[in-house]
Amino acid sequence: xxKLSVFNLVTxxxxxxxxxxDISWHNVDTEFQEYAERxxxxxxxxxxxxxxxxxxxxxxxxxxxxxxxxxVAQGMNRSPKIVFSRTLDKAAWxxxxxxxxxxxxxxxxxxxxxxxGLTILGSGAIVAQLxxxxxxxxxxxxxxxxxxxxxxxxxxxxENRLALKLISTRSFANGNVLLHYEPFKG
Numbered sequence: 001x002x003k004l005s006v007f008n009l010v011t012x013x014x015x016x017x018x019x020x021x022d023i024s025w026h027n028v029d030t031e032f033q034e035y036a037e038r039x040x041x042x043x044x045x046x047x048x049x050x051x052x053x054x055x056x057x058x059x060x061x062x063x064x065x066x067x068x069x070x071x072v073a074q075g076m077n078r079s080p081k082i083v084f085s086r087t088l089d090k091a092a093w094x095x096x097x098x099x100x101x102x103x104x105x106x107x108x109x110x111x112x113x114x115x116x117g118l119t120i121l122g123s124g125a126i127v128a129q130l131x132x133x134x135x136x137x138x139x140x141x142x143x144x145x146x147x148x149x150x151x152x153x154x155x156x157x158x159e160n161r162l163a164l165k166l167i168s169t170r171s172f173a174n175g176n177v178l179l180h181y182e183p184f185k186g
Contacts, residue, residue, distance in 0.1 A: 002111050004047075004118045005138040006127050007039075008154055009176075012143065015151030016124055021051065022151070027144045029174045037071040043079070043116040047107075050085035052122030057093035082106075084126060104133050111135065124154035131155065131162055138182055139164060145175035 008016045009026050017023055028036075048056065059065050060076040081096040084103045091098040099106050107130060110118055120127055120136075130136050155162070163184035170178040 002113055002115055002118055003137045004107065004111060004120070004130070004135055005044075005140060006120045006136055006154070007140040007142070008122060008124075008127070009142045009144055010154070011146050011148050011151070013147045013149065013151075014153050015148050016122065016154045018148045018151040021055075025144060025146045025148065027146065027174050027176050029172075031172050031174065032142075032176065033069070033072075035172075035178075037075075042075075042119070044119040045080045045082060045110070045116065046076075047118055047120045047123065047126065048081065048083045049123040049126045050083060050088055053081075053083040053085070053088075053091070053093070053096075056121065057091075057096075061093055082110075103129065104135070107135050124152055124156060127154040128157045132158055132160065134183065136183065138167075138180065141179045141181070143177045143179060 009023070010016050011018075011025065018025060056076065060073050065073040065076075077094050079095060081091075081093060082099055083091045083096055084099050084106075086100055088098055088100075103126065107118070120130070127136070164181035165184045167180040167182055169180070172178070
């Protein structure tokens with residue numbers, strides 16, 4: 001059985017994207033870069049919604065990404081990917097499969113298969129739907145020491161309380177704190 005995890009950078013006031021999708025506030029330094037490089041080649045299948053997919057595909061497949069961040073770019077480009085979208089006609093980024101219908105059913109099937117894990121990056125609408133359905137096994141939230149005042153949360157639309165249990169923390173020299181949570185079962 002495969003495990004589904006989420007990894008997102010989040011502000012102190014709970015936003016994973018600022019107004020207009022702004023992510024310029026991401027506090028990324030050498031220590032974070034080393035963490036990202038170690039985790040970008042996990043072999044996990046990456047899950048995206050349309051907006052995050054388009055953002056990620058346009059950057060990580062670019063010559064700029066391959067030049068400035070070759071280890072992460074290679075990992076992102078090599079990884080198997082699934083984009084959930086009713087509006088996309090095709091998914092051209094390498095190793096990407098487009099799923100247009102029944103996201104919850106597809107994720108349930110994926111989780112029952114053998115193999116490496118499943119990881120959601122960004123994609124707040126998908127996080128909220130899968131969290132509400134109880135399908136997410138782990139939340140990795142990189143808390144950035146910045147306050148935006150407004151933006152988009154990754155849990156927008158959650159109707160029922162989501163109780164989480166803290167598993168571990170890691171502090172970074174730049175002030176970021178990585179929080180690992182699992183759904184509370186009890």
